[in-house]
Amino acid sequence: MxxxxxxxxxxxxxxxxxxxxxxxxxxxxxxxxxxxxxxxxxxxxxxxxNYSAKSLRMNKSFTIGILVPDIKNYFFSDLVQKIEEILFEQGYTTIICNTARNAEKEQAYLQILQAKGVDGLIIISGVEAFSMNAASSEKKIPYICIDREPQDKSKTIFISSNHYQGAEAATESLIASGAKNLAIALYNRMSSASRSRLSGFEETLKKHQLGFDAEKNSLRISSDDTINQELDNFLKNNPTVDGFFSTNDTLAMKLNSRLKKIGKNVPQDIKMIGFDDTPYGEYSSPTLSSVRQNTQQLAQKTVESLLKLMDSSTTLGETILIPVELIVRESSSRI
The missing domain is CATH 1.10.260.40 (lambda repressor-like DNA-binding domains)
Known part of the structure; x- marks a missing residue:
């Protein structure tokens, strides 16, 4: 040939x-x-x-590294898939690294990606503020943070769904549906997204003169293994709770399952709204109300911003908030 x-x-x-x-x-x-x-x-x-020759000629690898905390999580996997598709259309391949929320693993992946000479990095979510300082490299690699506060915003672009807006809409909807004693359900490990959702919930309660008490209005979950016991204890101490805003759909579904076992009906006894609008929420019983994030817009803005950053044609330090949408279903309907 x-x-x-x-x-x-x-x-x-x-x-x-x-x-x-x-x-x-x-x-x-x-x-x-x-x-x-x-x-x-x-x-x-x-x-x-000849991509090797092309890379040498242009001093580019045409490769982007993506750090994701949990690839099994529907929201993360959906977002990563959309980012990968857009980057591929722009001529870039991706290296997807699942950190499993492990700081040491994250640092190891950062060093590997730097050694491979990636042209840019996309950092998705995480509990700790992100910093490139921990990983040494002669080449300054442009990076974008999604739903994870960068330690130094002047060195990157921060892109996030408007989590405060989503929490506010969910809380307003629960109150409008008749719930008077609301609680937020969230994990102890809190990302910047979770903190924004907590803030939106707390401020909305205060706006309606319902007040906020950490003991009465927040169910803190230590781990998936302790959900049932912690929910039981919380309801024992706060028997009048009639509405939960859960910071993600998976937690909402687990709470709903436990509530059924202890004789509590959703939405008759306790109304429920989740976050992320994952597909199984639409087919659960009852169907789950949830806050939908616009993953397509998040992915598009991320790729556009990173390509501009790599081309030095954009301003560092920008924060971009993507609007969210409340999807109301059976779990929070007025009876």
């Missing part, structure tokens, strides 16, 4: 080598007709792009 060069592709396409290069890199000016012609010749000749 003949091995074709970029000059052969240019000759067969009837264009210059520079034009073929622009089409391959999707950079510069060329017509749609020219693009189709060049790509057709590339497909017919089975021309292989």
């Amino acid at each position: 003949k091995k074709y060069s970029i000059k052969d592709i240019a000759r067969l396409s009837g264009v210059s080598v520079a034009t073929v290069s622009r089409v391959i890199n999707n950079n510069g000016r060329f017509s749609e007709e020219t693009r189709k012609k060049v790509l057709s010749v590339i497909e017919e000749t089975n021309y292989k792009i």
